[in-house]
Amino acid sequence: MSGIYIHIPFCTQACHYCDFHFSTSMKKKEEMVLAIAKEIQMRKNEFLLLDSARSATQIETIYFGGGTPSVLQISDLKFLIDTVYENYTVAPNPEITLEANPDDLTTLSVLGQSRTIFEAYRSIGINRLSIGIQSFFEDDLKMMNRAHNSAEAKKCLEEATQYFDNISLDLIYGIPGMTNEKWKQNIETALSFGIPHISSYALTVEPKTALNKLIQTGKIAAPKDEVAQEHFAILVEMLEANDFIHYELSNFGKENYFSKNNSAYWLGKKYIGIGPSAHSYDGISRSWNVSNNTLYLKSIQENKLPIETEILSITDRYNEYIMTGLRTIWGVSLDRIETEFGSEYLNYLHKQSQKFLDDDLLEIVTSSDSAFRQNSIEKILKPTAKGKFLTDGIASDLFYLNLE
Template identity: 45%
Template sequence: MAGIYIHIPFCKQACHYCDFHFSTSLKYKDQMLDAMLRELELQKDYLHNETIETIYFGGGTPSVLSADEVNSLINRITQLHSVSGNAEITLEANPDDLGREKINALRKTPVNRFSIGIQSFFDDDLAWMNRVHRAQEAEASVKRAQDAGFENITADLVYGYPLLTDNKWKQNLDTMFGLDIPHISAYSMTVEPQTALAAFISKKKQPPMDEQQSAAQFADMLDAMQGKGFEQYEISNFCKPGHYSRHNSNYWKGVKYLGIGPSAHSFNGQTRQWNIANNAKYLHALGSNTVPAEIETLSEADRLNEYIMTSLRTMWGLDLTKLDSIAAGASSTLIKVAEGHISQGKVLNTGNILTLTSKGKLYADAIAAEMFFDVEH
């Protein structure tokens, strides 16, 4: 079992908070697609004939591609790999790209899941973020997708930024619930270096993010999601029972995946590699039939720490038995560190499975970091 991630490095315009790799020029889109097809060929043995269970188009904004362009990439994958008959094939999309004609065209491709970047249902918030779409488009795009027969839909929201009052956050959640979709992702606004938002804050043009506001809105969201029957299966991801993102869940469970495109990452259990985050250099390398990737062989401590970081974020938790399968005796070392968090009500230990409590989820990254093993390369 394995997955393939395809990074589409193009956007119509830059969101002020985003630090993902992309270009706002579509000038080299055709060359980029040709290079990705070539990379798929060059990397065909990376997953060692594992069956492909998930394909995920991320970015950037994959919905800038036409249905034919999406199909060309999927067709190449099916030519080179054994793809499961019920594979989950997700396309990230912006609401403004999902007109009726585009959705109907995508319906004829193997794409069977949309991840729609809504972020907010308030126009002033969307303008503050520098999003292309507006609130009315967001609701309309979901309904058009549903009318066309797409049932497996997820959408994103963002909380914890200055314009978002608690009342507006409640309205955003209520509007999302009203769309009757089975999966919702919600992220706290973070200020990443070298983004427009970071520059605005450093120049005092915007206030910094308020951690207390973010924590309060996170807590309100947990109550609201639970009340509507959503499971919090990962810190930022909620779904109706059985509607987990299979692709993202595999990341958290340590399943192998191949990343295609500039800045894309790959993982095969023993090594991790990442492509250069530069479109021109990526195109030049693939023009010479070379994959421009850096490769890191993971040490025992690396593999332990990756498992700790990812598993603790999920409702399935950290399995101490699996920890020992990576390194004998690792669980006894870790449990000593965990005892303090258990006594503080942040971590539960149930049958050798460690999970975060609602209180612990507010400190997920810090708790994981305290449990990390020293890395020696």
């Protein structure tokens, strides 16, 4: 199973907390769509399997991220989806996700007929929406400099759920001034729409963002870790009580509604990233496109891929598996550690994890639901309920450094 991620590097305005690659100028949007389509075509042979048949790997997920992909016209999205189908072997019923903001999800007028944008999305094959709500409160949205308001957030979900079954929404917690009660109201509002998937992240302060500057100048209070931890605990409790499965640190889905695209990342499966700043992974190397729209366009026009590549050492791959594995419901398979990385890494992992096992932050469980080896009982290292919020810090202590 493989996937294609398509990065659309445009936004109508810059959110204060965002450090993703994007431009608020739409001047090169049409040129960019053509360049992205050309890159899709230029990289069509990357998924050939090295076997005697040299059969093409099937693409099971297409994901439009950004930026804000919903700034594109329906015709642009259709053009890019068609380009994937023309150049790759696409599995039947692939998951095709579009990230969208509420302010873009309005009624379309096509050939004199009025129809919802959701009907238009469905007509070109999009079958999953990821909607950037972030909060249902006006003061939060203004503080984050979101382009939509609370009324638009609710209206777009009311309409989207009439046309789409597979919808995810984003919520941000740990916002300065957000009480536990206010956070509970955000979750309750999200649940009221019957959404089957929720992605939720703590507000983080990244360097070179407007949020960082606002905090440094005292215009906004800094987020507090203890508040974020309380909000996280509330989130887990409320969503699990409503039949959501906490399958990744920041992701909750009802049964059969996990993100196939994101799950593939966490399980170490291959994917190609198309567009400026997009990353790719083939199992042994990681590559990334230049994070500059002008340089990206120039390179594609010259028939050159604007890519840098890093060959991953065994230590790199071990550390990456520790990081992604601990974040997921599938945990870290001790059998996989020994099989793929060797007894030296397994012994090191046992040694480093002991203090977290003693403090009830990690546990070793037996499981037959393994992402590594199906239909067999394996020992799995995973965070306890107490350790979940601390997962990233725990993982960093399990990394193997300076082995090679």
